Amino acid sequence: MFLLSSIFPISMAILSYIFNKYHKIFILISYIGIFISLIISKTPQSYIPGDWSSSNGIEFFFDNEIKIVLICFMFFSAFIYLRFFKNKNHEFTLLWLILNGSLNSFFMSRDFFNIYVHIELISMIVFLILAMDKDSTRIWISLKYMLMSSVALNFYLIGVGMFYSNTGTLNITLSLEFSKPLFSQSFIITGLLIKSGVFFLSGWLPSAQSEASEGVPSILSGIVEKIGLWVIYLIFPLLTFEVKNFLLYFGIISAILSSIFTFLQIDLKKLLAYSTMTQMSYGLIIIAVRPEFFPIFLIYDMFSKGILFLLADDLNEKFGSKNLEKLKNVKISIVPYIIFFILLFNIGGVFPSNLYKLKSSLIIPLIIEVNIFIFGMYFTKLFKTFHISKKFGFKYLYLLLVTPVILYITYIKYNFEISKITYQYLLFFGGVIFYLLIFKKIKFKPINIYSFENSLIYQIAFLLIFFIIESLSRI
Amino acid sequence: MKKKIIALFLIIPIFLLLAFYMEIGDAQSPYTAQEILVENGSINMVAAIVLDYRLFDTFFEVLVFTLAVTGVSYYVKKLPVVSDSDFEKTSITVNVFAPIMFQMIVLVSLYVAVAGHIGPGGGFAAGVILGTGLLGVTFVKPMEDIEKIFIKSKIEKYKIITPFLIAIYGILGIVWGDSFFTNIPLVGQPGKLLSGGAIIILNLLIGFEVFAGTWTILYKFIKHRGML
Amino acid sequence: MSYEILSLLVFFIGLFGLITKKDMILKLVNLGILQSSVVLFFVSIAFKGDAPIIITSDISNYSDPLIHSFLLTVIVIGFANLALMLVFSMILSNKIKTHVVKEIEAKIE
Numbered sequence: 001m002f003l004l005s006s007i008f009p010i011s012m013a014i015l016s017y018i019f020n021k022y023h024k025i026f027i028l029i030s031y032i033g034i035f036i037s038l039i040i041s042k043t044p045q046s047y048i049p050g051d052w053s054s055s056n057g058i059e060f061f062f063d064n065e066i067k068i069v070l071i072c073f074m075f076f077s078a079f080i081y082l083r084f085f086k087n088k089n090h091e092f093t094l095l096w097l098i099l100n101g102s103l104n105s106f107f108m109s110r111d112f113f114n115i116y117v118h119i120e121l122i123s124m125i126v127f128l129i130l131a132m133d134k135d136s137t138r139i140w141i142s143l144k145y146m147l148m149s150s151v152a153l154n155f156y157l158i159g160v161g162m163f164y165s166n167t168g169t170l171n172i173t174l175s176l177e178f179s180k181p182l183f184s185q186s187f188i189i190t191g192l193l194i195k196s197g198v199f200f201l202s203g204w205l206p207s208a209q210s211e212a213s214e215g216v217p218s219i220l221s222g223i224v225e226k227i228g229l230w231v232i233y234l235i236f237p238l239l240t241f242e243v244k245n246f247l248l249y250f251g252i253i254s255a256i257l258s259s260i261f262t263f264l265q266i267d268l269k270k271l272l273a274y275s276t277m278t279q280m281s282y283g284l285i286i287i288a289v290r291p292e293f294f295p296i297f298l299i300y301d302m303f304s305k306g307i308l309f310l311l312a313d314d315l316n317e318k319f320g321s322k323n324l325e326k327l328k329n330v331k332i333s334i335v336p337y338i339i340f341f342i343l344l345f346n347i348g349g350v351f352p353s354n355l356y357k358l359k360s361s362l363i364i365p366l367i368i369e370v371n372i373f374i375f376g377m378y379f380t381k382l383f384k385t386f387h388i389s390k391k392f393g394f395k396y397l398y399l400l401l402v403t404p405v406i407l408y409i410t411y412i413k414y415n416f417e418i419s420k421i422t423y424q425y426l427l428f429f430g431g432v433i434f435y436l437l438i439f440k441k442i443k444f445k446p447i448n449i450y451s452f453e454n455s456l457i458y459q460i461a462f463l464l465i466f467f468i469i470e471s472l473s474r475i
Numbered sequence: 476m477k478k479k480i481i482a483l484f485l486i487i488p489i490f491l492l493l494a495f496y497m498e499i500g501d502a503q504s505p506y507t508a509q510e511i512l513v514e515n516g517s518i519n520m521v522a523a524i525v526l527d528y529r530l531f532d533t534f535f536e537v538l539v540f541t542l543a544v545t546g547v548s549y550y551v552k553k554l555p556v557v558s559d560s561d562f563e564k565t566s567i568t569v570n571v572f573a574p575i576m577f578q579m580i581v582l583v584s585l586y587v588a589v590a591g592h593i594g595p596g597g598g599f600a601a602g603v604i605l606g607t608g609l610l611g612v613t614f615v616k617p618m619e620d621i622e623k624i625f626i627k628s629k630i631e632k633y634k635i636i637t638p639f640l641i642a643i644y645g646i647l648g649i650v651w652g653d654s655f656f657t658n659i660p661l662v663g664q665p666g667k668l669l670s671g672g673a674i675i676i677l678n679l680l681i682g683f684e685v686f687a688g689t690w691t692i693l694y695k696f697i698k699h700r701g702m703l
Numbered sequence: 704m705s706y707e708i709l710s711l712l713v714f715f716i717g718l719f720g721l722i723t724k725k726d727m728i729l730k731l732v733n734l735g736i737l738q739s740s741v742v743l744f745f746v747s748i749a750f751k752g753d754a755p756i757i758i759t760s761d762i763s764n765y766s767d768p769l770i771h772s773f774l775l776t777v778i779v780i781g782f783a784n785l786a787l788m789l790v791f792s793m794i795l796s797n798k799i800k801t802h803v804v805k806e807i808e809a810k811i812e
Contacts, residue, residue, distance in 0.1 A: 003655060004646075007655070010538070010638070011642045014638060015639070017635055018632060018636070048654070049645070049648075049656040050652075050657050050658070056505060056506065102538075113532065113773050114532055117535045120780050121542075124539055124542055124546075127546075127787065128542065128546045128549075131791070134550065136799065136811065137811050139791050139794055139795055140795060140811050143792060146784065146787070146788050147730070150734060150737075150738075150784055154737055154738065154741050157741055157745075157777065158711075158744060161744060161745050162497075164502070164770075165501065165502060166502055167502055168505065169505065181497075181500065182496055183492075183493060183496075452804055452808065453722055457722065460482070460489070460718070464485055471492060479723050482719055482722045486718065489715070490712065493708065499704060501751075503751075504769035506768055506769060523768075525772045529772065532776060536779055536780060539779075539783055540779055543787050550790050554794060554797055555797075599779060699793075
């Protein structure tokens, strides 16, 4: 019954394309249908369409974690639709409903090839949505994204082929007890990491998130970039010990480097795009150490990044520019100002935020705290740019009520260690003071290391390093 | 020049590592011939797997193809149309032979689609054959006739019905089986036409869909870019 | 075993061409080579002696039908992606009048 939450929106999408005039009614019906079919399914259950055995058919699995993630995702997508996409035509409705339906069944599938087909369908819809108003900048960034995604998914397919030649089945849970051939893990993980937006490998991300039309960066950074990390979370029991270590160290290095690049940007949306890269590296670290916390990270990051991009899009629309030099001394109303800085604080990782609770339950090397120092620097930079105006901003009041509930309340018990909180706040204020001392002497120029051919070279270099690490453990 | 040297320095060690240390096992998939004959009834094993055991994959793949074709015909409206006088005249052989060939191509593609479970073939191959066969007629007739056929047949609206019909067939699987996407219990005798459940209907639907898509893509490319 | 290595050689030739060629259309041709080599890699894993996958009365050594069934999907998806990429590069070259990647990047960013 839970599979209806994916077949039903897709059928409604096709009906809404045929009957153009009533396409908004079909959206309402599909959201109600998804909600009902998610609530009434029993958990946990495993289901194979066609009633075959699990080595013959495609297996789907549903339990409580996936239920909570999918219900939160349904609310998030309804909220983004009502805010940005209310007035689009029936072709957009077709794409939007198929995106919702296929994301629902992506999270439940447990079969290597079925995951590949889902990632291709979701990527095809994102390519079409990114370039929808036929502007030449957006067509170029969509073309770049398409080429890199094709190369990444071909890497993934070669890895699955090598893996299959040992096990004989495409089911993830049944492949656990076989031994893994030598280079299959590098191919699969490189392909997935290119799609998911970590620092070194994703050349498409800074331009795609800063130049897209309004509303699209929220859905991109909210859920579409997390699908690569979700697949790594699913195949995590199959990886060997050296690969897990390598992923942890790679996550730490890429988090620090992308923080430095976040600080050096002068464009507001590019700054948020590089901070998305930092968050993806945090997600990789969480998977490498305690994978059971990953769904919680997914939910809280979906909402914070989505609402931050919403506020940035509103600023862009109201004042006509994304450049921080031109936005100096603009006045924002009180309520969005407070929400913006609370959410930014939440991403940083100091005491009352969710990221602090997640980080303090992991055992990771201390060098990751350098991120808090750099976070202090760019927090101050944004703080000096925007000023408060006297208007209240009533239309954002609902966001203020929603923010504390979703972002600060969770069931993870956190350790209230005074020493850790003290030195984190010392690092934070150190960053603030350091920025106030030096900001008159630095000139920020936009640097771009992600031209088209350079990004492909970085990806192949990463593949070579991964090969060397995997072969060192076996030879 | 610098990029070529760097790329070579990275690719050659990767390939040498793969050539010397790669291990490929030889495992076989769990489908045996006797099982497929008993459970499904068609003697083409690939058709049985694509349209019965893993029908959910095929459903999403038809969706990808439909969306790509919709996207192509949406974006291609921005390009200018090439006028008819830019084409050079085709020779007499093509003018006489193309309409005759087209009738034979229609019959061949129908056979390949309907007999997909008794021999090699299936919906995808049949659709591509018919789509490129219709392209041969485009060489012969003037552009306005083909444009009129294209608009009058309303093929842009009808080609999107196929995924909807496959989804309805899947949901109705509860009626004659236990779960979604179950096959019709019509196993029949292997080797005859009426065997293998609903594979004939699915093959015809997929054939129509792929034909519409391929013809749309190739026709729009000719209209907006011209022929050599 | 040697057939898999040869198909991976074709894969890396396609990848090298994708990086070094300057024209957008030639990059797409190399992407087509890359997709075909992945299909060849899978076919050489599935080959086991006699090739038939049609069940006749005495059949003992048939190729793997599961791999053939998902190669159909891979080919169709590759074809759809390639068509969409060609349309996008046609629209770009109509506006900016060039196919070379460096000039497109210089004019857009």
